[in-house]
Amino acid sequence: MMLLKNPPDQAQIEYLRKTGILHPDEGLISSEKAGEGNMNVTLKINTEKRSIVLKQSRDYVVKYPQVPAPRERTGIEYAYYKVLSKNKLLAGYSPKILAFDQSNWLMAMEFLQNGKDYLSIYKQPELLDVEQVNDLLLYLKNLHQIAPADFPENRAMRELNHQHIFVLPYQKDNGFDLDQVQPGLQDLSEIIKKDKALLKKIDLLGERYLGPGTCLIHGDFYPGSWLQTARGMKVIDAEFAFMGDPEFDLGVMLAHLKMAVFRDDTIDKIIGSYPLNSHLLAQYTGVEILRRIFGLAQLPLSLSLAEKETLGQHAIHLLINEKF
Numbered sequence: 001m002m003l004l005k006n007p008p009d010q011a012q013i014e015y016l017r018k019t020g021i022l023h024p025d026e027g028l029i030s031s032e033k034a035g036e037g038n039m040n041v042t043l044k045i046n047t048e049k050r051s052i053v054l055k056q057s058r059d060y061v062v063k064y065p066q067v068p069a070p071r072e073r074t075g076i077e078y079a080y081y082k083v084l085s086k087n088k089l090l091a092g093y094s095p096k097i098l099a100f101d102q103s104n105w106l107m108a109m110e111f112l113q114n115g116k117d118y119l120s121i122y123k124q125p126e127l128l129d130v131e132q133v134n135d136l137l138l139y140l141k142n143l144h145q146i147a148p149a150d151f152p153e154n155r156a157m158r159e160l161n162h163q164h165i166f167v168l169p170y171q172k173d174n175g176f177d178l179d180q181v182q183p184g185l186q187d188l189s190e191i192i193k194k195d196k197a198l199l200k201k202i203d204l205l206g207e208r209y210l211g212p213g214t215c216l217i218h219g220d221f222y223p224g225s226w227l228q229t230a231r232g233m234k235v236i237d238a239e240f241a242f243m244g245d246p247e248f249d250l251g252v253m254l255a256h257l258k259m260a261v262f263r264d265d266t267i268d269k270i271i272g273s274y275p276l277n278s279h280l281l282a283q284y285t286g287v288e289i290l291r292r293i294f295g296l297a298q299l300p301l302s303l304s305l306a307e308k309e310t311l312g313q314h315a316i317h318l319l320i321n322e323k324f
Contacts, residue, residue, distance in 0.1 A: 039063070286316065
């Protein structure tokens with residue numbers, strides 16, 4: 001198994017030429033880390049002719065090596081882009097895939113010029129404007145019309161996600177030292193660990209998440225997967241894709257807009273413009289907020305402890321009462 005290095009050594013460069021990822025006469029000038037993704041090794045490769053992005057999965061989460069993860073996830077993302085390539089609108093939101101080497105779970109993609117994710121919106125929500133929000137909604141509405149019969153179940157990735165969304169944040173001894181994130185956050189996390197009614201709701205929602213769904217969903221539709229480029233909005237990092245509830249994708253989006261302190265009327269307009277099961281949507285929104293505040297996958301939030309408590313209580317309300 002070839003494990004991609006930065007920079008790739010000569011043997012790896014020759015392998016990339018042999019598999020057609022690099023042209024036979026294409027020489028490597030430089031390489032650098034591409035983006036701040038958590039899951040995979042991503043390299044921007046610069047040659048005399050072009051720049052491309054190489055993405056390879058390991059059998060662990062690259063940002064958290066102690067967390068095992070299925071290597072085939074790059075294959076899931078490849079399958080997702082392959083499905084979307086048949087839809088002209090959705091293909092326009094996706095990076096072009098240049099090659100896929102299943103033997104090494106290695107995918108080559110076009111480099112998106114001036115690409116920048118939206119993780120800055122937690123500090124500057126105005127960076128995501130109305131037109132861009134509408135772009136994201138258009139993407140979801142079209143994506144959720146697709147129901148390929150043969151899309152991979154992606155069970156292993158869903159089970160990994162299930163642990164981090166629906167299980168670990170609510171365990172008393174989960175090994176997370178939240179005071180390293182923000183002093184006082186560990187004690188605050190007790191609000192989600194003792195409420196039996198809340199935990200029952202989360203258990204049931206988690207069972208639903210693992211069950212069969214009706215349409216193709218992205219599975220991780222948050223600001224780190226949204227990319228503003230010289231050619232407009234792109235949506236990337238689809239290794240969590242599966243046949244699921246459309247409410248999950250929209251709920252994740254809404255949760256992150258709430259954590260970025262978007263105005264309530266903006267949230268209401270989004271909900272009104274894409275009417276789904278409101279009870280399910282509220283629950284998925286709430287559970288995503290709780291796992292991001294109290295779970296392992298932390299965000300660059302600019303919220304005080306008091307603000308996190310208020311938001312956490314709101315998320316609990318969404319889960320218990322199943323309404324916004």
